[in-house]
Amino acid sequence: MNIDINKNRNFILSVICVVFIVFTIVFVSVISLSKNGLINNKGNLTEVKDNRELYGNNLHGYIELSPLWVQVESEDPDDLSLYFKSKDGYLLTMSAFNSNETKAVDLSSTLYKSINNKDYAGVESTNEMINGYVAYKVYGYNLKVNKWLYTWTFEDYNGITHFISIEGNEKSSTHFLIPSTYLNRR
Numbered sequence: 001m002n003i004d005i006n007k008n009r010n011f012i013l014s015v016i017c018v019v020f021i022v023f024t025i026v027f028v029s030v031i032s033l034s035k036n037g038l039i040n041n042k043g044n045l046t047e048v049k050d051n052r053e054l055y056g057n058n059l060h061g062y063i064e065l066s067p068l069w070v071q072v073e074s075e076d077p078d079d080l081s082l083y084f085k086s087k088d089g090y091l092l093t094m095s096a097f098n099s100n101e102t103k104a105v106d107l108s109s110t111l112y113k114s115i116n117n118k119d120y121a122g123v124e125s126t127n128e129m130i131n132g133y134v135a136y137k138v139y140g141y142n143l144k145v146n147k148w149l150y151t152w153t154f155e156d157y158n159g160i161t162h163f164i165s166i167e168g169n170e171k172s173s174t175h176f177l178i179p180s181t182y183l184n185r186r
Helices: 002-035 104-115 174-181
Strands: 053-057 061-065 069-072 082-086 091-098 120-130 133-142 147-155 160-168
Touching: 053 082, 061 091, 061 174, 104 120, 104 133, 104 147, 104 160, 120 147, 147 174, 160 174
Parallel strands: none
Antiparallel strands: 053 061, 069 082, 082 091, 091 160, 120 133, 133 147, 147 160
């Protein structure tokens, strides 16, 4: 019976990773085509704020973003993740899962396995503290889109597993420090 539970958990984590990677590739492609004028932006970006603001909600938590960032709405009404785009081409995603169903360490391990292949270089896994939570950080350079992908997974004290990812060009960008601004509540 435990084998069936582990198989189901691994299958669910694999599906989540595949969906995330496919969505990221499609999202990057759409942004690239839009940026190059090959498709029109549908105007689904929210207004840019003048000062640093907290973005998020009580489920996903909150992060501090500068006016360089805008929230992007998903076209899938069932998608509960939060998406943000910066004016200089970085993408940020926040997702939340029930910790009883998705453990941060398992999600991190699945992410590591899914990007540790010939399409990525410099794939690493480490731990990092995010506002008092132990986060599992996985990152690597996507050779197909020429961007760094950083992911953090951690569990809060309310039984929620959080997933934050940032994708962008410069490995030393301060955008990759945004998760350190994470707050569980406003």
